[in-house]
Amino acid sequence: MEKNLYKNLFEKLDLGKRVVIATVLDNNPCNSNSFQNKILLTQEDLIKYDKASSFYETIYEKAKYALETGNLQFVKVSEEKTYLIEPYFPEPNLIVLGGGHIAKPLVEFGAKAGFSVTVIDDRPSFANKPRFPEAENVICESFEKCFDLINLNESSFVVTVTRGHRHDMDCLRKILKYDTAYIGMIGSKRRVKGVMEQLLSEGYSQEKLNRVNAPIGLEIGAVTPEEIAFSIIAQVIQYRRLFDRTTGTIKKSKTNWPEFDRDVLTKLSEEDNLSKAVITIVSTKGSVPRKEGAKLLITSNGELVGSIGGGCSEGAVINTARYMLRNNITYQIERIDMTGDVAENEGMVCGGIMDVVIECFNF
Amino acid sequence: MEKNLYKNLFEKLDLGKRVVIATVLDNNPCNSNSFQNKILLTQEDLIKYDKASSFYETIYEKAKYALETGNLQFVKVSEEKTYLIEPYFPEPNLIVLGGGHIAKPLVEFGAKAGFSVTVIDDRPSFANKPRFPEAENVICESFEKCFDLINLNESSFVVTVTRGHRHDMDCLRKILKYDTAYIGMIGSKRRVKGVMEQLLSEGYSQEKLNRVNAPIGLEIGAVTPEEIAFSIIAQVIQYRRLFDRTTGTIKKSKTNWPEFDRDVLTKLSEEDNLSKAVITIVSTKGSVPRKEGAKLLITSNGELVGSIGGGCSEGAVINTARYMLRNNITYQIERIDMTGDVAENEGMVCGGIMDVVIECFNF
Numbered sequence: 001m002e003k004n005l006y007k008n009l010f011e012k013l014d015l016g017k018r019v020v021i022a023t024v025l026d027n028n029p030c031n032s033n034s035f036q037n038k039i040l041l042t043q044e045d046l047i048k049y050d051k052a053s054s055f056y057e058t059i060y061e062k063a064k065y066a067l068e069t070g071n072l073q074f075v076k077v078s079e080e081k082t083y084l085i086e087p088y089f090p091e092p093n094l095i096v097l098g099g100g101h102i103a104k105p106l107v108e109f110g111a112k113a114g115f116s117v118t119v120i121d122d123r124p125s126f127a128n129k130p131r132f133p134e135a136e137n138v139i140c141e142s143f144e145k146c147f148d149l150i151n152l153n154e155s156s157f158v159v160t161v162t163r164g165h166r167h168d169m170d171c172l173r174k175i176l177k178y179d180t181a182y183i184g185m186i187g188s189k190r191r192v193k194g195v196m197e198q199l200l201s202e203g204y205s206q207e208k209l210n211r212v213n214a215p216i217g218l219e220i221g222a223v224t225p226e227e228i229a230f231s232i233i234a235q236v237i238q239y240r241r242l243f244d245r246t247t248g249t250i251k252k253s254k255t256n257w258p259e260f261d262r263d264v265l266t267k268l269s270e271e272d273n274l275s276k277a278v279i280t281i282v283s284t285k286g287s288v289p290r291k292e293g294a295k296l297l298i299t300s301n302g303e304l305v306g307s308i309g310g311g312c313s314e315g316a317v318i319n320t321a322r323y324m325l326r327n328n329i330t331y332q333i334e335r336i337d338m339t340g341d342v343a344e345n346e347g348m349v350c351g352g353i354m355d356v357v358i359e360c361f362n363f
Numbered sequence: 364m365e366k367n368l369y370k371n372l373f374e375k376l377d378l379g380k381r382v383v384i385a386t387v388l389d390n391n392p393c394n395s396n397s398f399q400n401k402i403l404l405t406q407e408d409l410i411k412y413d414k415a416s417s418f419y420e421t422i423y424e425k426a427k428y429a430l431e432t433g434n435l436q437f438v439k440v441s442e443e444k445t446y447l448i449e450p451y452f453p454e455p456n457l458i459v460l461g462g463g464h465i466a467k468p469l470v471e472f473g474a475k476a477g478f479s480v481t482v483i484d485d486r487p488s489f490a491n492k493p494r495f496p497e498a499e500n501v502i503c504e505s506f507e508k509c510f511d512l513i514n515l516n517e518s519s520f521v522v523t524v525t526r527g528h529r530h531d532m533d534c535l536r537k538i539l540k541y542d543t544a545y546i547g548m549i550g551s552k553r554r555v556k557g558v559m560e561q562l563l564s565e566g567y568s569q570e571k572l573n574r575v576n577a578p579i580g581l582e583i584g585a586v587t588p589e590e591i592a593f594s595i596i597a598q599v600i601q602y603r604r605l606f607d608r609t610t611g612t613i614k615k616s617k618t619n620w621p622e623f624d625r626d627v628l629t630k631l632s633e634e635d636n637l638s639k640a641v642i643t644i645v646s647t648k649g650s651v652p653r654k655e656g657a658k659l660l661i662t663s664n665g666e667l668v669g670s671i672g673g674g675c676s677e678g679a680v681i682n683t684a685r686y687m688l689r690n691n692i693t694y695q696i697e698r699i700d701m702t703g704d705v706a707e708n709e710g711m712v713c714g715g716i717m718d719v720v721i722e723c724f725n726f
């Protein structure tokens with residue numbers, strides 16, 4: 001059952017959806033298996049269950065906050081019960097349509113900014129891996145057909161920088177069918193105006209066209225291809241961190257991207273019969289190598305997957321997790337104090353404190 | 364005399380000054396040597412000679428415009444006279460104080476954006492060339508003493524991203540003594556407020572402190588070191604392209620950086636006895652490899668320095684220049700038509716038209 005939950009998690013993420021997994025950690029020995037205490041929620045679920053029963057009210061409230069901010073919530077609601085609300089965000093994709101002189105630095109910057117980058121051009125000499133070593137995917141296909149090969153969704157940031165505004169317009173017609181995180185189109189004010197008027201006359205709504213950032217990029221007076229790429233990536237980051245999809249405006253507080261341990265989650269979704277303990281960081285203080293949400297998994301046959309940052313103190317928690325697996329203990333909260341671990345090293349102050357929750361998944 | 368003009372040009376540029384060289388191209392055979400017809404002007408000269416005689420009025424007006432916009436001016440004022448107004452801008456320097464996790468991507472981005480980058484830290488493990496391969500200079504020195512080793516001027520963009528706000532504050536005290544193009548300091552709003560209050564109490568004027576961009580960078584919600592570096596470089600580019608020093612505000616039209624052929628200008632400043640012809644692009648139309656201001660020099664002993672973009676049609680102008688050198692012709696205006704040179708190649712339309720002026724410097 002828990003395996004299905006994590007399979008479901010991956011399915012939602014592949015669709016570009018943000019997900020929350022809410023866990024009720026219960027001291028009551030009658031609810032001894034944390035498996036039954038996990039629920040997966042998406043934005044759509046939260047809207048649907050807006051008027052949830054008061055029993056779930058706190059969970060839904062915290063889940064909403066986690067989806068918005070990317071911050072993990074660890075809330076003790078009673079002596080018996082603690083809620084662990086973990087947000088999981090899909091990896092943001094940067095789709096660059098056109099492989100010319102602006103795409104070259106943009107693809108590089110996109111990868112540096114943490115995007116999985118796809119670049120598309122219909123000319124083999126522009127759409128090839130050696131030209132774009134930082135791209136996850138390089139697709140050589142017409143701008144007409146390429147949309148069948150990519151997956152545009154709420155986590156897609158789409159930039160059209162093709163060699164001509166006719167191609168840009170063709171792309172735009174396709175892109176506007178999808179619900180994407182960002183759309184930007186290159187072009188002078190005059191050219192952009194022409195494209196917009198054309199699309200309006202074809203029946204595209206003004207509201208839809210307003211989603212297009214054109215002329216593209218923040219207004220920094222960019223001249224060179226590199227400068228234009230900087231202005232674009234700055235705007236894409238702004239949309240990733242500050243754009244509020246519900247209001248369509250730039251908000252004040254920035255969205256965090258939660259830690260994501262793919263290997264751990266994959267392991268949890270696998271059809272083996274191993275018992276597993278998962279250590280999750282739930283709060284940190286000071287300088288720590290990994291943040292809230294980072295995970296380390298220990299299987300009953302001794303395998304270790306993921307990391308909560310290493311250090312001497314980590315060993316003690318691993319031993320605790322092993323003890324719990326042997327003795328069928330459901331969950332436990334532990335503190336890892338690393339303030340003594342690392343000395344002041346060339347001026348970089350290291351060391352911090354983190355609280356972790358250890359959950360056992362017994363099969 | 365002309366050699367001194369070009370030496371003077373380099374001296375001014377080294378001080379971070381923008382320079383205009385105005386040339387009067389005269390058909391009157393009495394003024395046969397263009398050497399006597401060149402004048403070098405800086406912003407200060409233009410302010411000083413604001414009320415210039417009407418004889419120079421057009422030159423001063425055009426020179427002002429060239430200094431502001433970076434655009435070369437080529438103006439026929441009468442049947443006999445044409446003015447060539449060439450702006451020369453110093454290479455912009457990015458000075459990064461602190462060699463930590465933000466400096467790492469910032470130095471790389473700075474070089475990509477066309478800055479000559481200097482990075483400074485007092486820790487050898489942070490201030491070393493392998494860590495910053497893209498930096499022009501890596502200086503390992505205390506933040507106290509390093510200012511004696513660098514040249515801060517109107518072309519300097521200074522970023523303080525040291526490991527502590529005490530160091531940032533020490534740096535700021537030094538930087539504020541200079542007239543720089545940009546100052547930015549890292550830090551949270553709270554921390555920045557503390558630094559500013561401290562410096563105010565030490566007697567620094569509010570006006571001076573207002574020059575400091577702190578918290579640094581455009582507000583894009585940057586979280587990771589790379590994102591912070593993107594937000595900083597975007598702001599630095601904005602200051603380079605759009606900041607109006609005279610009004611202290613962001614302007615609408617962007618400043619161009621004129622082409623700069625160091626080798627050609629160096630050759631013109633040299634103490635040899637060679638006659639030289641210089642071909643300068645004065646206007647372009649369509650897709651051309653180099654822009655207004657680009658230069659190609661031909662010496663009387665056949666040496667070629669610099670480039671106006673190559674292509675078959677370039678050869679004809681070189682022949683004209685050689686003929687002029689042999690026959691003591693002062694200057695000539697020529698058109699280079701490259702529209703037939705390069706065919707449409709994989710969708711990239713090449714070819715354009717450019718006007719050049721050929722000037723002979725006879726010794």
